[in-house]
Amino acid sequence: MTAESLTDPSRTVSVPLLRQQVLVLYLLNSALDSCVVGWSRYDGTGRTVPTTGDSEEPPYQTGLDALKDGWRLIQASQLIPPYPGHEYDVSFLKHEFFFERIVHVDQEMTGF
């Protein structure tokens, strides 16, 4: 490709339209291959609108199953010792794993 062709205003360049989908899985313990106890989804394509209480069964049985289906792990919650004096408190879910998938907006989607 020449410099002239890149600056030619009559030339049409096909750019893939990519969007991010995010899957959050909450697991039984800190191991990625432990069972899913909670899940959330966010769809950057806008084609689906996941929301609170919209499903009864998780999309995967374990975090590892999501990897096998092509999701990329982008964040895992740290293991933080309890604050002194609060060892028996319960609060947020501890074992949170964020996954992403980049999709073409014209691509058929499965598993979402």
Added chain:
Amino acid sequence: MDNRQILLSSVQMARFVAHGSLRLDAVVPQDMNTEALAVLAQGVPSPRHGTPLSKAYAPGSFTARLLEVPQVAGALRSLVGPEPLVDHHAVHVREPRDKDAQALHADAIIDVRPDAFDVQLMYYPQTVTLEMGGTLSVPGSHLRRINESDTGRYQNLRGQNRLVCPAGTVVFVHHGIWHSARRNDSDTTRYMFKIRFNPTVRQQRLWDTSDLHDPRVIAELDTMFPWYEQAAGRLERYNRTLLWRALTGDPDFDLDYWVTRVTNRPQEATA
């Protein structure tokens, strides 16, 4: 109106302590449910925060009669005692085909009282189908220390309760329960009437305790929910034990030795 109060049993109280909620199906008569739809559509005048129950609603008003239904009056008495304060009330309306569900939240602000709790009455005058987006609640979430909608990231949890119920159902929930009004995907407007109550007496043995030693009490208190993490689930039972001790006044009660084991600090020197 029948002025009886049907108190909760110990098994029902234990279920409330474990689940953070208690459901009374179709306890409100159908004629009142029909009346409620008109009353709620018009709105219900609010008493001031902290009004004693006997002064909050005019005698004979719809709300006063709702709270006199024997199962409702008895559950309220069992949970928060006589003459609680009306914290506030609200008529919740979910329009047909609305776009969003509420974020998962607990009401008010973080509230970690170990030996007292408020309850919220949720009254459903209509039959609620899954499509109508009945209240989502998370059983056993009420002892988690979170502040309001900081839990909004959680969309679905295993074992969550997506309410489907017959008309006239009343659900009492602990103030800490995680819940959300789900998206109404139906063509029917959905109504729910909520009233929050504050206790004015110590919440100890306010229910019918004649079955306190029924084995089902332990079974209810020991309930595990599918969304609990393995380790935190044990802490849930630890915290339930402390709440049951407060409610019964029994300082030695325990579930599977969870509390006794970690508080054992002998002071006796060897002979």
